[in-house]
Structures are given as structure tokens and as C-alpha cells.
Amino acid sequence: MLTVKNLHASVGDKEILRGIDLEVRAGEVHAIMGPNGSGKSTLASVLAGNEKFTVTAGEVEFLGRNLLEMPIEDRARLGLFLGFQYPVEIPGVSMANFMKQAVNEHRKFRGEEPLTASQFLKLMREKSAVVELDAKLTSRAVNEGFSGGEKKKNEIFQMAMLDPKLAILDETDSGLDIDALRIVATGVTKLHTPENATVVITHYQRLLDYIVPDYVHVLYKGRIIHSGDKTLALKLEKEGYDWLINDYEG
Amino acid sequence: MDAERLYEAAGRIEGVERLLSSADSRIELAPGEERRIVAVHDRRDAAELSVELGEGARLHLVELFTSEAFRTLKLRQRSGSSADVTILQLGSANLDCTVDLDGPEAESRVNGLFLAADGDHCEFALRTNHNAGDCRSESLVKGVAGGKSTGEFRGLVYVAPDAQRTDARQTSRNIELGDEARILTKPQLEIYADDVKCSHGATVGQLDGEAILYMRQRGLTDRQARRLQIEGFAADVADRCAIAELAETLREAVAAQLENM
Numbered sequence: 001m002l003t004v005k006n007l008h009a010s011v012g013d014k015e016i017l018r019g020i021d022l023e024v025r026a027g028e029v030h031a032i033m034g035p036n037g038s039g040k041s042t043l044a045s046v047l048a049g050n051e052k053f054t055v056t057a058g059e060v061e062f063l064g065r066n067l068l069e070m071p072i073e074d075r076a077r078l079g080l081f082l083g084f085q086y087p088v089e090i091p092g093v094s095m096a097n098f099m100k101q102a103v104n105e106h107r108k109f110r111g112e113e114p115l116t117a118s119q120f121l122k123l124m125r126e127k128s129a130v131v132e133l134d135a136k137l138t139s140r141a142v143n144e145g146f147s148g149g150e151k152k153k154n155e156i157f158q159m160a161m162l163d164p165k166l167a168i169l170d171e172t173d174s175g176l177d178i179d180a181l182r183i184v185a186t187g188v189t190k191l192h193t194p195e196n197a198t199v200v201i202t203h204y205q206r207l208l209d210y211i212v213p214d215y216v217h218v219l220y221k222g223r224i225i226h227s228g229d230k231t232l233a234l235k236l237e238k239e240g241y242d243w244l245i246n247d248y249e250g
Numbered sequence: 251m252d253a254e255r256l257y258e259a260a261g262r263i264e265g266v267e268r269l270l271s272s273a274d275s276r277i278e279l280a281p282g283e284e285r286r287i288v289a290v291h292d293r294r295d296a297a298e299l300s301v302e303l304g305e306g307a308r309l310h311l312v313e314l315f316t317s318e319a320f321r322t323l324k325l326r327q328r329s330g331s332s333a334d335v336t337i338l339q340l341g342s343a344n345l346d347c348t349v350d351l352d353g354p355e356a357e358s359r360v361n362g363l364f365l366a367a368d369g370d371h372c373e374f375a376l377r378t379n380h381n382a383g384d385c386r387s388e389s390l391v392k393g394v395a396g397g398k399s400t401g402e403f404r405g406l407v408y409v410a411p412d413a414q415r416t417d418a419r420q421t422s423r424n425i426e427l428g429d430e431a432r433i434l435t436k437p438q439l440e441i442y443a444d445d446v447k448c449s450h451g452a453t454v455g456q457l458d459g460e461a462i463l464y465m466r467q468r469g470l471t472d473r474q475a476r477r478l479q480i481e482g483f484a485a486d487v488a489d490r491c492a493i494a495e496l497a498e499t500l501r502e503a504v505a506a507q508l509e510n511m
Contacts, residue, residue: 088461
């Protein structure tokens with residue numbers, strides 16, 4: 001589904017990704033962990049198409065297409081979803097109006113007819129239940145005045161609405177209390193199918209109790225320095241990153 | 251067309267009076283009277299409207315500009331009266347509005363929006379005189395300038411020496427869509443009383459790049475994302491319409507004008 005080869009990316013003249021290789025197949029869950037500043041969020045942003053970053057080398061193939069050639073919105077419509085670490089507040093723009101345009105843009109891209117008002121409302125109701133999102137929030141402005149937990153639930157709600165092939169969740173667990181974490185993580189798990197894939201970027205093992213990864217990768221200084229299965233996350237929780245970093249630097 | 255549509259929509263609401271702006275008018279509200287008025291400016295002309303509000307009278311006024319008209323608006327309010335005014339400039343227009351709060355516990359609310367497309371010049375002047383104590387005034391004027399256009403807001407809140415316990419709030423929010431669009435905002439306070447609550451704020455900014463990125467990540471084009479954001483910025487002025495039944499028509503008029511920006 002997603003093949004990343006030797007990906008290098010910079011912001012200004014500072015190189016942040018320094019040769020990433022990653023293969024994600026349908027049905028898989030990958031976790032990307034690593035110390036602060038290792039490039040985790042940058043990797044997510046570069047894959048999503050954030051123009052702040054310049055790709056200086058490497059290739060990314062997504063569903064048989066050259067991802068790096070596509071503008072951000074086409075990547076989204078093709079099925080790439082990025083759950084933002086800091087979801088943006090958009091005053092005056094209602095969730096319903098925003099989602100209606102987004103869903104219909106996705107449909108147009110696939111050559112499908114736009115949803116009718118009643119089909120859309122039905123979809124909203126159905127999907128807001130996945131993350132126990134208060135129906136009132138969907139009539140409010142996008143993220144405006146939402147609590148931290150509501151913002152993250154709202155990310156997963158949008159993911160449910162857009163039904164992506166690949167979801168990259170950038171520290172979706174940060175700033176969540178135990179209940180919100182459970183709801184968000186269970187939501188992600190419910191949305192997982194053999195046809196789609198999920199990449200979760202996280203600092204903490206606790207998210208991975210709910211979203212059990214097939215692979216765990218450790219990012220350090222812009223490279224994946226180690227990969228393993230879910231037991232790696234447990235070991236990192238107990239022992240930290242030093243043993244890997246020392247090994248790598250040594 | 252927007253002017254006609256609003257005029258027609260207003261005609262369908264019971265108890266709403268309609269004014270075509272070509273002539274000067276003077277309106278008096280008797281004590282306790284409530285009136286709802288819609289004025290439409292769809293030609294290039296100059297006209298003055300002056301309204302006297304008797305004690306406890308209530309005025310709801312909506313003014314829509316779709317052509318380059320010069321409008322002088324004078325509201326004089328006795329004690330306990332309230333005036334709720336909504337002003338929409340869809341393109342070049344010139345408004346000079348003065349509100350005199352002459353009796354205690356009078357209330358003034360002004361919500362305004364100007365949309366300046368390429369080549370337009372919008373002017374919006376609002377003077378609120380707190381001539382008596384215990385009055386409240388609140389104004390929110392928003393501006394959007396696109397292409398090579400200019401917009402100007404001049405706001406003055408004057409508080410007379412014995413107008414104690416005045417509560418006055420004045421806000422001006424503006425978005426310039428490109429490098430060639432200019433918005434000037436000049437909010438001023440002139441206060442001669444000492445027991446007052448007055449605030450004013452003014453901002454001129456651009457669209458929020460983070461929000462555009464966020465919306466594009468959900469599949470909207472750059473153009474759609476910008477459009478949605480401007481609409482969101484402008485829509486709340488329509489939402490606060492002094493005649494609630496017209497909010498939807500105003501929102502549509504705003505959306506149609508944004509197509510030209």
C-alpha cells in the first residue's frame with residue numbers, strides 16, 4: 001500500500017528526515033516511536049504533503065501512485081488521512097458544512113455522486129457514535145472551544161467519515177485522559193479492516209494496549225534505527241531508548 | 251439581484267417596513283413602539299435616514315448596500331430605548347453612522363460587514379455618543395478586502411463627562427486577502443467620565459494558513475478552504491442580523507459576493 005524508500009526531507013536548510021525506509025501493507029498496524037525531535041511528526045507531515053517541508057531525495061509510492069507528485073488534497077482524496085497532533089480551530093466554519101464538502105470531494109474524486117442531505121446526516125450520526133462524539137459538537141464550528149479530548153475524538157470522527165485507506169495518527173494520544181484515550185483508541189480499532197492500514201505515532205506504550213501494532217519502529221535522527229513486533233514497545237517503556245541509541249551511535 | 255432578493259424577502263415578513271434609499275427620511279418611534287425596517291441601497295445616490303427613538307422604543311434596522319451609495323444614518327435614543335442595526339456593504343459604499351444615546355439605559359448594537367472586491371472602496375464610519383449615563387453600546391464591524399481594493403473603518407466612542415457607568419465595546423476585525431488589498435482601521439475612544447467600562451479592539455490579518463492546510467488534508471482544494479474560511483469569518487455578522495428572519499438571505503448574499511472576490 002505504502003512504500004517509502006530512502007526519504008530525505010528538510011525544512012529550510014535543516015535536514016530532518018535522513019533516509020527513511022518503510023513498507024506498510026493492507027491490514028497492518030505500524031507504530032512509530034522515538035525520542036523528541038527524531039522526526040516523527042515531520043514524517044507524518046511530509047507524507048501528508050505539507051509544503052513547509054522539502055523532499056530532497058527518495059521515493060514514496062501509495063496505492064501505485066507517486067505520492068510526492070500529488071498536492072495535499074489529492075493525497076487525502078486517494079485515501080491518506082493525517083490525524084493532527086494539534087487539530088486547528090476554524091471559527092465560523094461548521095463541522096457539518098466542512099465535512100459535507102470533504103466527503104463530497106472524496107466522492108467526486110472516485111467518480112461518485114455527492115451525498116444527499118439526508119444520506120449525509122445519517123452518515124454523520126452513524127460515525128459520531130464510533131467515537132462517542134456528542135452530536136452537538138458536529139453543529140459547532142470546527143474544533144472551536146473543543147476540549148483537548150474532544151478535538152482528538154473529532155479527528156477520529158473525521159477519519160470515520162472519510163474512510164481512508166491509510167491513516168497516520170500523529171500523537172493522537174497526547175493530552176488525553178484515560179477515558180478519552182480508551183474512546184479514541186477503541187474508535188481507531190473499530191475502523192481497522194483487512195483493507196486499510198494504520199500508522200500511529202506515539203510516545204507512550206499505553207496507546208498500544210488498545211491499538212495492537214504488527215510492527216514497532218524506532219525513529220532517531222531522521223532514520224528508522226530499529227524495528228520489531230509489539231514486544232519492542234514494552235521493552236522501550238521499561239528501558240527507554242538509550243540501549244538502541246548507544247548501539248546506533250556506537 | 252441581492253438587493254431585490256432582500257427587498258422581496260423583507261416584504262414576506264409581517265411587520266417589516268421597506269425603504270428604498272433614494273430620498274431622505276425621518277422616522278419617529280413613539281415611546282414603547284417597536285419597528286423593523288429594511289433599507290436597500292441599489293443605486294448610486296446619497297440619502298440620509300434619521301430615526302428618533304422615544305422612551306423604551308425598540309428599533310431593528312437592516313441596511314444593505316449593493317451599489318456605491320452614500321448613506322448618513324442618525325439614531326437618537328431616549329432612555330431605555332434599544333436599537334439593533336445590521337449593515338452589509340457588498341462592494342463600494344460609504345456609511346456615516348452616528349448614534350446618540352441621550353437618555354439613561356439606552357442600548358445600541360451595531361453589526362457591520364464590508365466586502366471589498368477588486369477595485370472597490372468601502373467606508374464605514376461609526377460614532378457612538380454616550381451623552382447620558384448607564385447606557386450600553388456594542389459594535390462589531392468586520393471587513394474583507396480582496397484584489398486591489400481598500401476598506402476603511404473609523405470608529406469613535408465618545409463618553410460625556412457625566413455619562414457614568416457607561417458600558418461600551420467596539421470591535422473591528424479585518425482580513426486582507428492579498429498583497430494589494432488594504433484595510434485601514436481606526437478605533438478611537440474619547441472618555442470624559444471616570445466610572446466607565448470601555449473596550450476596543452482592532453485587527454487586520456490574513457487567512458489562517460494552518461486552517462487551510464488542515465482543510466486541504468481533508469480533501470478540500472486551496473480555493474474551497476479559503477472560501478470556507480472567509481465565509482465563516484463573514485457569516486456571523488449575518489447570523490446576528492437585527493431581523494433574524496433575514497439572516498439566511500444575508501448569508502446567501504455574502505456567499506454570492508464572495509464568488510467575486
